[in-house]
Amino acid sequence: MSTQAYYVPAQSRWPIMASVSLFLIAFGAGTLINALSADAGGGLGLTLLLAGALCMGLILTGWFGHVIDESRQGLYSDQMDRSFRWGMSWFIFSEVMFFSAFFGALFYVRNLSVPWLGGEGEKGVANMLWQGFEATWPLMKTPDMTAYPGPGGLIDPLHLPLVNTLLLLSSSVTVTFAHYRLKQDRRPQVILWLLLTIALGSAFLVFQAVEYIEAYHELGLTLHAGIYGATFFILTGFHGMHVTLGTLMLIIILLRVIRGHFEPDHHFGFEAVSWYWHFVDVVWVGLFLFVYLL
Amino acid sequence: MGSLEQSVHSTGHHGPATGITRWLYTTNHKDIGTLYLFFSLTMFFIGGCMALTIRAELFQPGLQLVRPEFFNQMTTSHGLIMVFGAVMPAFVGLANWLIPMMIGAPDMALPRMNNWSFWILPFAFTMMLSTLLMEGGGPNFGWTFYAPLSTTYAPPSVTFFIFAVHMMGISSIMGAINVIATILNMRAPGMKLMDMPLFVWTWLITAFLLIAVMPVLAGVVTMMLMDIHFGTSFFDAAGGGDPVLFQHVFWFFGHPEVYIMILPAFGVVSEIIPTFARKRLFGYTSMVYATASIAILSFIVWAHHMFAVGMPLAGELFFMFTTMLIAVPTGVKVFNWVATMYRGSMTFETPMLFALAFVVLFTIGGFSGLMLAIAPADFQYHDTYFVVAHFHYVLVPGSIFALMAATYFWLPKWTGHMYNESMAKLHFWLSFIGVNITFFPMHFLGLAGMPRRIPDYALQFADFNMVATFGAFLFGFSQLVFVYNIISCIRSGRQATDRVWEGSHGLEWTLPSPPPYHSFTEPPVFTHPYKENDRGV
Numbered sequence: 158m159s160t161q162a163y164y165v166p167a168q169s170r171w172p173i174m175a176s177v178s179l180f181l182i183a184f185g186a187g188t189l190i191n192a193l194s195a196d197a198g199g200g201l202g203l204t205l206l207l208a209g210a211l212c213m214g215l216i217l218t219g220w221f222g223h224v225i226d227e228s229r230q231g232l233y234s235d236q237m238d239r240s241f242r243w244g245m246s247w248f249i250f251s252e253v254m255f256f257s258a259f260f261g262a263l264f265y266v267r268n269l270s271v272p273w274l275g276g277e278g279e280k281g282v283a284n285m286l287w288q289g290f291e292a293t294w295p296l297m298k299t300p301d302m303t304a305y306p307g308p309g310g311l312i313d314p315l316h317l318p319l320v321n322t323l324l325l326l327s328s329s330v331t332v333t334f335a336h337y338r339l340k341q342d343r344r345p346q347v348i349l350w351l352l353l354t355i356a357l358g359s360a361f362l363v364f365q366a367v368e369y370i371e372a373y374h375e376l377g378l379t380l381h382a383g384i385y386g387a388t389f390f391i392l393t394g395f396h397g398m399h400v401t402l403g404t405l406m407l408i409i410i411l412l413r414v415i416r417g418h419f420e421p422d423h424h425f426g427f428e429a430v431s432w433y434w435h436f437v438d439v440v441w442v443g444l445f446l447f448v449y450l451l
Numbered sequence: 452m453g454s455l456e457q458s459v460h461s462t463g464h465h466g467p468a469t470g471i472t473r474w475l476y477t478t479n480h481k482d483i484g485t486l487y488l489f490f491s492l493t494m495f496f497i498g499g500c501m502a503l504t505i506r507a508e509l510f511q512p513g514l515q516l517v518r519p520e521f522f523n524q525m526t527t528s529h530g531l532i533m534v535f536g537a538v539m540p541a542f543v544g545l546a547n548w549l550i551p552m553m554i555g556a557p558d559m560a561l562p563r564m565n566n567w568s569f570w571i572l573p574f575a576f577t578m579m580l581s582t583l584l585m586e587g588g589g590p591n592f593g594w595t596f597y598a599p600l601s602t603t604y605a606p607p608s609v610t611f612f613i614f615a616v617h618m619m620g621i622s623s624i625m626g627a628i629n630v631i632a633t634i635l636n637m638r639a640p641g642m643k644l645m646d647m648p649l650f651v652w653t654w655l656i657t658a659f660l661l662i663a664v665m666p667v668l669a670g671v672v673t674m675m676l677m678d679i680h681f682g683t684s685f686f687d688a689a690g691g692g693d694p695v696l697f698q699h700v701f702w703f704f705g706h707p708e709v710y711i712m713i714l715p716a717f718g719v720v721s722e723i724i725p726t727f728a729r730k731r732l733f734g735y736t737s738m739v740y741a742t743a744s745i746a747i748l749s750f751i752v753w754a755h756h757m758f759a760v761g762m763p764l765a766g767e768l769f770f771m772f773t774t775m776l777i778a779v780p781t782g783v784k785v786f787n788w789v790a791t792m793y794r795g796s797m798t799f800e801t802p803m804l805f806a807l808a809f810v811v812l813f814t815i816g817g818f819s820g821l822m823l824a825i826a827p828a829d830f831q832y833h834d835t836y837f838v839v840a841h842f843h844y845v846l847v848p849g850s851i852f853a854l855m856a857a858t859y860f861w862l863p864k865w866t867g868h869m870y871n872e873s874m875a876k877l878h879f880w881l882s883f884i885g886v887n888i889t890f891f892p893m894h895f896l897g898l899a900g901m902p903r904r905i906p907d908y909a910l911q912f913a914d915f916n917m918v919a920t921f922g923a924f925l926f927g928f929s930q931l932v933f934v935y936n937i938i939s940c941i942r943s944g945r946q947a948t949d950r951v952w953e954g955s956h957g958l959e960w961t962l963p964s965p966p967p968y969h970s971f972t973e974p975p976v977f978t979h980p981y982k983e984n985d986r987g988v
Contacts, residue, residue: 255666266693270696387684
């Protein structure tokens with residue numbers, strides 16, 4: 158290894174363009190949200206946001222495409238491969254911490270602050286604010302029902318969520334099968350297992366959408382339904398966004414497999430996506446247990 | 452491919468591009484390090500002007516110069532800009548410049564992402580600063596942006612503040628991933644983890660802290676955004692939430708964050724003191740373990756910022772004792788530096804002066820921190836100028852002095868020129884005196900009960916406030932000497948040798964001054980500068 162020359166990429170325009178797009182997205186989203194909250198038209202903000210998102214999509218396509226080209230030209234050493242591995246692992250760790258913030262919030266309100274509001278323990282004086290409030294979880298009756306009308310009903314965990322659990326868990330298995338087949342260089346089977354994984358992921362997303370519609374229209378379980386609705390939607394919502402991103406990544410990997418990319422012993426792009434998919438799966442298990450079931 | 456970018460198959464010998472595109476498109480760790488450093492210097496002056504606005508208003512009791520609403524925006528923006536715009540990017544700049552040179556790497560592990568990490572920042576801070584001009588004014592809820600001040604009672608510009616924080620978080624996380632990948636994967640053959648310079652070690656641990664807590668900050672501002680605009684009740688007890696939840700999540704980020712700002716400073720000082728004491732560091736291994744212990748402890752002390760908010764007794768005690776525990780590894784560090792100097796052949800060039808001031812003044816800040824850690828005593832100190840004095844002692848003569856020490860220490864290596872030593876010494880003494888005049892009286896103000904974040908105060912606080920304002924202007928304007936010295940050093944000056952300092956050690960000093968555009972085109976032979984040091988002899 159010691160004699161191998163280092164690979165350092167030349168100047169690149171992608172990052173600065175990506176920074177401008179990120180700024181457009183952030184500034185556009187801020188303008189749009191503020192306009193919506195003030196009941197003003199959100200035209201300018203929406204335009205900026207969409208323009209930024211479109212540019213970002215094109216830039217990421219170009220940037221990743223460039224990296225794929227470099228990789229296929231054989232420019233990357235084993236050392237470069239390890240850098241990508243470290244990069245992806247720590248990125249997933251940062252995602253874990255992002256979800257920990259919301260899980261932490263859930264555990265805090267469930268186990269500490271809602272019981273305190275209900276008059277329990279040394280902080281029970283908080284009960285003086287809303288006398289007669291009873292601490293329960295899930296919190297069906299909020300302290301101030303006019304400001305935050307509690308949820309009318311709850312999602313049955315043994316109905317759609319259980320189906321979704323089975324879907325995601327089996328999708329983790331199918332993506333692993335695809336990986337094994339790739340190592341054996343049996344491409345048609347890789348494509349088959351990947352297609353199945355994408356189908357399972359998409360089915361999960363469809364069921365999640367059905368569940369949200371049911372929550373909003375039939376159960377009165379909304380963002381506005383007090384702390385149960387807030388924790389429910391922020392956790393499942395961000396998870397759903399991650400599943401969406403993961404499914405997109407799987408589709409890209411599928412297209413790359415169809416185009417003949419990846420070698421049996423050299424396919425980090427594939428592995429990175431499967432790591433991400435397993436991560437999304439593990440988060441769901443936590444969600445199913447602590448948001449729906451327990 | 453091709454048209455947008457040209458690929459270079461090996462490091463080759465290409466030098467920097469010319470013109471503005473060199474800086475916009477660069478993938479070079481030195482260019483990006485320079486960008487970070489100049490960006491943070493700019494932010495340091497912007498945040499400094501805000502600090503001087505605050506001090507000018509507080510020169511006398513009563514309302515003189517600014518409206519109270521604007522005063523609140525100044526305290527908030529000053530804190531946010533100094534933390535996220537000045538100190539953090541400056542240390543990332545040092546990491547960029549130094550880590551590849553110190554471990555014998557050609558560049559950072561992921562050079563294009565490195566560029567992206569930097570260039571997000573100017574946009575994020577443009578957005579953050581633009582809030583000051585928006586209707587309703589900029590953020591006015593303090594740099595800790597406690598709910599419901601930052602939610603129910605916030606100006607509309609808080610939305611942009613939230614997105615600016617998201618951008619900074621993305622930048623920091625990518626920067627930290629890059630640092631970790633570089634350190635774990637790009638070391639010269641033969642350099643084991645326990646052979647790395649301490650600056651590299653402290654940055655490895657800092658990067659871990661960044662990746663662990665910046666997403667939590669993203670989480671808490673997201674909950675704010677949801678509460679403000681989408682009807683959730685995370686921080687509203689009327690819906691079953693809790694405003695104190697905000698503080699818990701914020702400080703779970705916030706406490707590791709303060710170590711993010713000080714651990715690399717420990718690394719800098721641990722490089723400088725052995726150089727000018729002409730001795731090896733007293734205990735390399737204990738320094739590494741102390742740094743790691745501080746990082747681990749930083750995750751279980753957060754609620755010491757919240758003693759006065761109302762917590763169960765068990766919570767108060769737990770967080771009090773864990774906080775005091777931090778004094779142990781920190782003490783290990785301070786004694787280590789002192790023992791390194793013991794019977795050394797010391798000289799007092801400017802980097803050493805700043806490093807010495809760091810050790811003394813940071814320790815003062817550490818001791819006032821211990822006082823604040825005592826929960827019953829904290830009920831008295833909470834939200835007073837004593838807290839302001841404490842964290843400015845650890846941040847200004849702590850982090851900032853370490854940054855200045857680092858600048859003088861490595862500037863000859865970076866530019867190839869020696870800086871003007873007498874001007875640097877003038878800068879040091881003006882800064883040292885200015886800092887102490889500014890912040891030492893704040894201890895007395897706080898103990899006497901002056902609350903923080905107010906534009907007006909009772910008459911009995913007038914004298915010390917006047918003194919503090921005088922010191923602040925002295926400190927602020929003496930930084931112009933610093934800038935002048937840096938710029939003249941970049942332009943001209945006596946040619947620096949490769950080793951620069953008599954006692955210098957480490958791979959970066961084996962390179963020419965200034966170093967070539969790509970430091971090491973092939974892995975250097977690594978010999979152990981620290982190895983025989985393990986027993987601390």
